[in-house]
Amino acid sequence: xxxxxxxxxxxxxxxxxxxxxxxxxxxxxxxxxxxxxxxxxxxxxxxxxxxxxxxxxxxxxxxxxxxxxxxxxxxxxxxxxxxxxxxxxxxxxxxxxxxxxxxxxxxxxxxxxxxxxxxxxxxxxxxxxxxxxxxxxxxxxxxxxxxxxxxxxxxxxxxxxxxxxxxxxxxxxxxxxxxxxxxxxxxxxxxxxxxxxxxxxxxxxxxxxxxxxxxxxxxxxxxxxxxxxxxxxxxxxxx
Amino acid sequence: xxxxxxxxxxxxxxxxxxxxxxxxxxxxxxxxxxxxxxxxxxxxxxxxxxxxxxxxxxxxxxxxxxxxxxxxxxxxxxxxxxxxxxxxxxxxxxxxxxxxxxxxxxxxxxxxxxxxxxxxxxxxxxxxxxxxxxxxxxxxxxxxxxxxxxxxxxxxxxxxxxxxxxxxxxxxxxxxxxxxxxxxxxxxxxxxxxxxxxxxxxxxxxxxxxxxxxxxxxxxxxxxxxxxxxxxxxxxxxxxxxxxxxxxxxxxxxxxxxxxxxxxxxxxxxx
Numbered sequence: 001x002x003x004x005x006x007x008x009x010x011x012x013x014x015x016x017x018x019x020x021x022x023x024x025x026x027x028x029x030x031x032x033x034x035x036x037x038x039x040x041x042x043x044x045x046x047x048x049x050x051x052x053x054x055x056x057x058x059x060x061x062x063x064x065x066x067x068x069x070x071x072x073x074x075x076x077x078x079x080x081x082x083x084x085x086x087x088x089x090x091x092x093x094x095x096x097x098x099x100x101x102x103x104x105x106x107x108x109x110x111x112x113x114x115x116x117x118x119x120x121x122x123x124x125x126x127x128x129x130x131x132x133x134x135x136x137x138x139x140x141x142x143x144x145x146x147x148x149x150x151x152x153x154x155x156x157x158x159x160x161x162x163x164x165x166x167x168x169x170x171x172x173x174x175x176x177x178x179x180x181x182x183x184x185x186x187x188x189x190x191x192x193x194x195x196x197x198x199x200x201x202x203x204x205x206x207x208x209x210x211x212x213x214x215x216x217x218x219x220x221x222x223x224x225x226x227x228x229x230x231x232x233x234x235x236x237x238x239x
Numbered sequence: 240x241x242x243x244x245x246x247x248x249x250x251x252x253x254x255x256x257x258x259x260x261x262x263x264x265x266x267x268x269x270x271x272x273x274x275x276x277x278x279x280x281x282x283x284x285x286x287x288x289x290x291x292x293x294x295x296x297x298x299x300x301x302x303x304x305x306x307x308x309x310x311x312x313x314x315x316x317x318x319x320x321x322x323x324x325x326x327x328x329x330x331x332x333x334x335x336x337x338x339x340x341x342x343x344x345x346x347x348x349x350x351x352x353x354x355x356x357x358x359x360x361x362x363x364x365x366x367x368x369x370x371x372x373x374x375x376x377x378x379x380x381x382x383x384x385x386x387x388x389x390x391x392x393x394x395x396x397x398x399x400x401x402x403x404x405x406x407x408x409x410x411x412x413x414x415x416x417x418x419x420x421x422x423x424x425x426x427x428x429x430x431x432x433x434x435x436x437x438x439x440x441x442x443x444x445x446x447x448x449x450x451x452x453x454x455x456x457x458x459x460x461x462x463x464x465x466x467x468x469x470x471x472x473x474x475x476x477x478x479x480x481x482x483x484x485x486x487x488x489x490x491x492x493x494x495x496x497x498x499x500x501x502x503x504x505x506x507x508x509x510x
Contacts, residue, residue: 047410069409082407086425096411099421147412 001025002046002151002183007055009045016041016207018055023151023200025060026181028174030194030215033204034230039187040079042204043153046185047076060150070099075144075152079159081136083128089139090124096147111146117176118142134165141173145180152177154186158193170196191215191231203227270487277480285481290457291466295485298462301374302442305381309389309438314431317393318423322402339387346383347448350376376453377462381442388441392434396427433497440493444486 004021016038023029033039044050046057048069057065064072083092091098093115094107102110108124115121118138128136137157144152157173158166174197177184188194194201194215202212203222211223222228285291320332338346353359354371363369370376400423408418424431446464449455455465463482470479 049406049409069406070412070414072410074410076407076410078403078407082404084404084408084422084426086422095408095421099408099411099413099417143411 001060003058005056007045007052007057009050009052011041011050014038014041014207016045018042018209021202021209021212023183023185025183028177028184028186028197028199030198030201031185031187031204032189032191032194032201032230037204038207039204040155043076043155043185043187047074047153048072073147073150075147075149077140077144077154077157079155081140083136083139085128088124089120089126089128092128092139093120093143093146095143114142114145117179118172133161134169137161137169138172141176150183152182152184154184156188157186159188173197203230205230273480273484273487277477277484281477282481282484285478286485290461291482293458294461294463294466297374297377298443301377301381301462302439304378305385305442306435306439308378308382309386310435312386313389313393313434316390318397318419320390320394321397335390336387338383343384343445343447344451347380347451350380350383350448350452372453372460374460377449377460380448380452381445384445384448385438385441389434389438392437393427393431396430396434397423399430400426436493436497440490443489
């Protein structure tokens with residue numbers, strides 16, 4: 001599980017604050033909010049790419065607040081997937097294990113079950129530039145899962161995909177998350193997307209986490225007019 | 240992208256292509272004049288001379304050493320300029336470019352003057368580290384004349400390599416060094432290689448600072464560029480041209496390599 005308390009940090013003039021948030025083990029938590037509300041910055045701070053000014057982040061009982069990103073064991077999939085263009089799919093997938101000194105072939109063999117689970121076997125020799133959006137997304141998720149993360153962070157994982165692919169990828173993400181019992185935080189704009197995968201959800205506005213709970217409860221009892229206005233859009237994008 | 244509708248020949252295309260044709264013709268005219276003035280026999284005769292062969296060997300050896308030094312400096316310096324912002328970084332950036340805009344002769348004079356300062360004298364007092372009028376001095380001159388080009392190319396190459404991918408590598412378990420080695424360096428390698436080739440090509444042709452800082456002592460400190468000068472200074476145009484043709488051939492090979500690295504190889508990761 002993940003517990004965030006009193007977390008605050010700054011990016012330029014923008015300040016992000018999360019007073020308290022707990023995401024249970026194996027829970028799929030969706031973070032909703034308009035553009036520029038600090039969702040991506042929060043993910044950056046959780047995975048160690050932005051330094052917290054105060055507060056604590058505890059992942060799986062371990063305080064990771066001051067740890068370097070490599071020691072946090074948090075998988076991160078950025079919005080544009082961030083595949084390494086100079087490496088083929090196989091080497092993208094084995095990247096994390098190779099960084100730990102495992103040889104490519106052995107790493108590939110270790111990742112066999114993951115590769116099969118996400119249906120990537122046929123793409124191993126491909127280059128990122130030749131993949132479709134859905135394929136890139138799957139490779140990025142598999143690469144993040146290769147570190148056997150205690151927490152998976154997904155930053156708008158399906159925003160760049162078309163409708164049918166989006167539904168398919170969401171379904172697969174949800175299935176993989178259930179199969180691996182992986183604690184997941186998923187950032188998005190769309191209530192539909194949240195409804196498809198979320199066990200619980202939270203709303204960020206102006207850099208602050210203002211409400212968290214079951215999605216139905218958020219819609220039924222929004223805390224404050226800003227949350228109400230955000231969730232009023234119902235089955236559309238939260239803008 | 241689809242072709243733009245309309246006539247393919249218009250005023251812009253005519254003017255730009257005409258300018259291109261004039262420039263290419265001018266360059267080719269110079270090369271043709273050089274070729275016309277010399278012949279294979281005199282080239283062979285000149286290249287058989289011991290002094291010339293020594294100069295060619297020395298040019299290749301010193302420019303090779305310079306290349307190693309430029310690469311060793313330009314990668315970390317280019318990376319620092321590309322990735323870090325700190326007070327005075329703009330000024331440092333400009334200082335790095337200074338040798339590019341400095342007249343070459345001034346580089347030679349400045350080096351000579353530097354080695355008359357207490358620090359310079361101390362360096363010269365170290366037996367194995369003498370630069371003035373030595374082969375090591377040739378490498379030093381070439382380094383000062385070419386390092387800025389290598390650094391500038393390295394900075395551009397690292398600028399083009401998405402920094403966020405290095406950050407992502409950190410979340411995948413890399414140290415900062417591994418992120419640099421496994422992500423930044425391979426992504427920038429085409430640009431780095433092109434910069435190195437460019438720096439080497441310039442190093443081979445360095446002349447002005449050499450004449451001042453290391454002199455032109457036959458069989459000791461003469462390289463190809465100084466051989467050309469010495470031959471011309473005594474009115475022997477043909478031998479000078481023969482060496483010049485050799486330099487030109489090396490420059491052509493370098494340019495072909497440079498264009499290959501800079502264009503087709505730019506997307507070397509693509510299938």
